[in-house]
Amino acid sequence: MTSIPALLRDRVEQTPDSEAYRVPSETGWTSLTWRQTGERVRELALGLARLGAAPDTRVAILCSTRLEWILADFAVLATGAATTTIYPANTAAESAFVINDSGSTLVVAENAEQVAKLRSVRAELPDVKHVIVIDGPAEEDGDDGWVVPWEAVSDPGAADGAYDAMIDAIGAEDLATLIYTSGTTGRPKGVELTHDNWLFIARAVRKLDIIGPADLHFLWLPLSHSFGKLLQVVMVDAGVPTAIDGRLDRIAENLGVLKPTFMAAAPRIFEKIHNTVSATVRREGGLKLRIFEWAKSTGNRVVRARQRGAAVPLTTRVEYAVADRLVFAKLRERFGGRIRFFISGAAPLSMEMAEFFDAAGLTILEGYGLTETSAGSFLNRPESVAFGTVGPPLPGVEVRIAEDGEVLVGGPCVMRGYHNLPEDTAAVLEDGWMRTGDIGEVDAAGRLRITDRKKELIKTSGGKYVAPTYLEGRIKAACPYLSHVFVHGDRRNYCTALVTLDMDVVTPWAASAGLPADAEALRAHPRMRAEVEQAIGRVNAELASYETVKKFEILADDFSVESGELTASLKIRRKVVEERHGKVLDSFYDA
Known part of the structure; x- marks a missing residue:
């Protein structure tokens, strides 16, 4: 397999009638099979090619997390072009910078609000041929065909042979994605990630054998972020159906309705869940608060014993069973009752959060990676979670600790470089090793512990x-x-x-x-x-x-x-x- 579109094509051929995606609708949730997904991507890719998407071109996506983002991304890649990601919250000036720096000639925008943002800086976007709007009216006076409606792009009449030919021409080392770092310091840099970067991570996750077609993945993470993009590709490789809804205020409700088996999130989401539960029982006070605090304390004793590899005394096991029935089982039910694990990344997970969720039977697998290393490099395994670590490397990922404690990552996950920034690339890449800027250590079991950002100490x-x-x-x-x-x-x-x-x-x-x-x-x-x-x-x-x-x-x-x-x-x-x-x-x- 040499490219992401080839991976999708192979998935469609293997399991055409299996569920691929589930999306919100007026009547609840609607599903698409892999066959339906493949057909939509084919039609959209041929339409994008007609508008100018081709090898060595870039197409920007300015959209929140939704099915159309994924369809657009797969379609862009099928033309041989690369996808440039823009966060919906970016300002007009920030969006213009990414579009111009990446050299994007087409932009897929979510709605009238995003189109208005681009119209306000149109004079600064001389290379953008068209803006394709997913929702809302397309044209305004003076647009001269600049804005094109989503439904007008698809080309259902084109022959399959043209689509397959585009895919077959894509090489593993061709650019797939330009993701601009979120920029905690300095101006964002475009990270060049190839098809092989993403496919390597997908194959590495498959080797872990922790997810499969019987699972249901709930995705809300920004697809403009490398973590969301990684999950998108991994689910195609594994044949796992994904329910998609990027609205943060619907996360808790969606978990209860969809009953997914796993979900990835940033630590802030887990903190929010914990704090909401904790504040609610504190507000109610009395017996409920005492039971909750007792259950939490009992759960922590069990969890800490497990982490030490020590036996849990019989009396504690009995107390924990009662705590589970009174408190933890109700919490699991709020999340649908089928969660096998959560995945946490993008920032450190506190020990308190790890212990609380593990005690509740909602284990969080903390992982670690940078945009520059295709988002995923390390992950705790369900059978051997070690709190305070981000787990061992994924299969094929290499790690070294420099003399000053900086974590270096090597392997096929490492980016090609920063877009048009050779000096910045040289500053972080040396003989294939990526300087992460994080301080850490590797324990005897090969698990990485991140102690802090080198620049933030x-x-x-x-x-x-x-x-x-x-x-x-x-x-x-x-x-x-x-x-x-x-x-x-x-x-x-x-x-x-x-x-x-x-x-x-x-x-x-x-x-x-x-x-x-x-x-x-x-x-x-x-x-x-x-x-x-x-x-x-x-x-x-x-x-x-x-x-x-x-x-x-x-x-x-x-x-x-x-x-x-x-x-x-x-x-x-x-x-x-x-x-x-x-x-x-x-x-x-x-x-």
């Missing part, structure tokens, strides 16, 4: 190193009302923190406690500050003195992708936060 003025993401995860787990935590202290004499409130979680609690519902008033309320202070105090009690957070401030506004303080994969842009809230941070250190 805090060095206090006393010369002590502090891992901020570790502290941030601990504090969020200690207080269910928090959405984000930002630990600061580089070149300062102690650490401080900015915290934001999760208003979806905190509002019901505030109402029951007679506190203001307005974020500005709530953040300054003594009761709210006391909750945060107590949580930080509990975390500080287990830290070395130089790691402890001495002061904090609650912000009225949450960090968000739209505000620029979060990347599209929900990681904090540390420099942006420091610049935007510099006065508050400086005030922590005033004499």
